[in-house]
Amino acid sequence: MNNQTHLHDDDKVSKLVNDISEGINDAGTTFPSESDPVQESNVKQGIRYILWGLISVVVNIGTFYLLFQIFRLNYQFANIVAWVLSVQVGFWVDREIVFRHKSDTAIKEMTAFYGTRIFTYLIEALTLWVGISLLSANGNLSKIVGQFLAIVGNYVFSKFFIFANHNTGKKSE
Known part of the structure; x- marks a missing residue:
């Protein structure tokens, strides 16, 4: 009789192992592969965009300040140099860290x-021209206002066009 109890217990253990295995197999992969983009909330990406984007903003405003205020170069020239440097920094930060593309x-x-940054650059350049040339406002304040407008536009373009994880035709399960 002891032998029957032992066999009966083995059947229970086998059934339990099989049930667990089925559940694991049905669950799919735990970690997404590189081809399966991580889906996360817009809020998380927005917060990461703002926090990590500060690097690009510091490069932009710092370069502008250095060239315009310290070296007394033309504000439009200072702005374009600052823009090129900050866009390159921004591309890699957005691609690798913010959108994890x-x-x-x-x-x-x-x-x-x-291409999209050229559009937002023109908005920023127009803001600087209106602020400095037409209104005789502080150059740094005009730069900050222009940067704010550019940041909003840049996020929209990056999120929904450049680094959007478009469906590649895969069926969702």
């Missing part, structure tokens, strides 16, 4: 990134 098309994305 994985693809083999970095050059194509960089081209689109620069």
Whole structure:
């Protein structure tokens, strides 16, 4: 009789192991692969965009201040140099850290990134021109207002166009 109890217990253990295995197999992968983008809330990405984007803003405003205030260069020249440096920093920060975008098309994305940044640069340049040339306002304050407008536009373009994780035709399960 002891032998029967032992066999009966083995069946229970086997059934339990099989049930657990089925559950694990049905759950799918625990960690997404590089081809499966992590889906997270817009709020988390927005917060990361603001916090990590400060690096790009510091590069932009710091370069502008250095060239415009310290070296007394033309404000439009100072602005374009600051813009080029901050866009390059911004591209890599946004791609790798903010949107955690994985693809083999970095050059194509960089081209689109620069293209959209040209549009927001023109908004910022217009803000500087209105602020400094027309209103005789403080150059640094005009720069900050222009940067704010550019940041909002840049987030929208990056989130929804450049680093959007478009459905590649895979079926959701």
